Each structure stands twice: as structure tokens, then as C-alpha cells.
Amino acid sequence: MQKTEVLWAPIEQAYHWVHRAVHILNNHENGSATQVRVQYDALLQEMADHKATVGSLASAIEQFLKVTASFAPGLFHCYDLADLPRTNNDLEQCFGAVRHHERRATGRRGAIPGLVVRGSVRVVAALATRLHHYTAEELCLWDYHLWRQVRERLTYREEARRRQFRFRKDPLVYLAQIEARLLQT
Structure with missing residues (x-):
């Protein structure tokens, strides 16, 4: 000693x-x-x-x-932000709960493609509902223009995702269609 x-x-x-x-x-x-x-x-x-x-x-x-x-x-x-997770473990628990609910809702065991496209809305909604139970009045559409902007962003992402799928499904046809559109202009 x-x-x-x-x-x-x-x-x-x-x-x-x-x-x-x-x-x-x-x-x-x-x-x-x-x-x-x-x-x-x-x-x-x-x-x-x-x-x-x-x-x-x-x-x-x-x-x-x-x-x-x-x-x-x-x-x-x-x-300074009351409901912000303090540690990475707390944050992972929040996202783990979102993944759990998505798996329960979709039946998928792996990654959920819908979260890639609509994650900006679905993850925020899932995390917000953990903190507060919203009434019908609180969920009413208040700002139509803001809602349209969100919808446009989601539509853009959905279209990008569709193009990726079409390319993976048949790249030659997809590229031929793009080439034809390019030659028309």
C-alpha cells in the first residue's frame, strides 16, 4: 500500500x-x-x-x-430549452420511440422509406405528441400558406424518391426518357 x-x-x-x-x-x-x-x-x-x-x-x-x-x-x-433531450441517450430514446411506432404502424422491421420522405413532418409530430396531448382545436390548420410550403417540400421529396425508384427499376428506359426530353427542348 x-x-x-x-x-x-x-x-x-x-x-x-x-x-x-x-x-x-x-x-x-x-x-x-x-x-x-x-x-x-x-x-x-x-x-x-x-x-x-x-x-x-x-x-x-x-x-x-x-x-x-x-x-x-x-x-x-x-x-435553456426545457424539453430538449440532455444526452445522446435521451435523444436516441426519442428517435427509438419514433422507429418503434413506425414499425408497429407499417409492419416493416427495417428502415422505413416513408421517414426519408416525410420525416420532417412525422418525426416532429411524433416527438411533439410525447410532450403534449393536442386537442382538435390545436390541430386545426391556422396558416394555409405555411401548410402549402410544407406540402410542396414533401411533394418535391416524394418525386425525387419516385425518380430514384424508376432509375433503379430500369436505368436504360429512365435515361432514354430524360434524353428524349432534353432533345425536345
Whole structure:
């Protein structure tokens, strides 16, 4: 035990930093994104300034700082937006629920092509209904022009998907039709 005693201080310090990071990110004080970010940045600066004190764990601290810097732009939004999933696991659970319902509705076990075309509407609707049960009045069409824009985008995607299918089904016929249209103009 006495031989390894010198190794424990750096481990204890690194462990303390990680636990402080967890405490800050858990945000039990319900601070804003800016407040959490300021606290977290102060901790990261402390870690960067004193990483030499943890000996051989300095490379692990450097990696922690590097990974945190790459995630930093999107790390703090969840503190200002109440229903935004806080972790990748929470986000995956949301999308997993959408995939589960799509599989139940379509009977397909694999990827659902309809999500590629209509995902911008179906995924948003599925996630929104997890947070709130809407009444008929809330679901009424309020902005006809906005609805038309969404419909146009969906129609465009459906047509692109149809063209892909036609090309895969018979590429020579598809290309001949395009060539004929090109020569007509």
C-alpha cells in the first residue's frame, strides 16, 4: 500500500474534477445555459492549468478537454430549452420511440422509406405528441400558406424518391426518357 501511495493523489484529483464536471452539468441549481457554461469553462480552465499535477493522467485530462471542446457548441442548449433531450441517450430514446411506432404502424422491421420522405413532418409530430396531448382545436390548420410550403417540400421529396425508384427499376428506359426530353427542348 505504501508503494502505491504516491499514485493515489493524482487519481484523487482527476476524480474530483470529473465529479465537479458531473455536478455542474447536472445543474441542480437550475441555472441558465450561460451560468452553467461559465462554471464549466472555469473548471476546464482549472484542469488545463493544473493538469501537470496529475502526472501520467495528464494525457487523459488533455483528451477530456479536447472532446469537451468539440462538443461545447451544442452542450449547453438543453439548459435553456426545457424539453430538449440532455444526452445522446435521451435523444436516441426519442428517435427509438419514433422507429418503434413506425414499425408497429407499417409492419416493416427495417428502415422505413416513408421517414426519408416525410420525416420532417412525422418525426416532429411524433416527438411533439410525447410532450403534449393536442386537442382538435390545436390541430386545426391556422396558416394555409405555411401548410402549402410544407406540402410542396414533401411533394418535391416524394418525386425525387419516385425518380430514384424508376432509375433503379430500369436505368436504360429512365435515361432514354430524360434524353428524349432534353432533345425536345
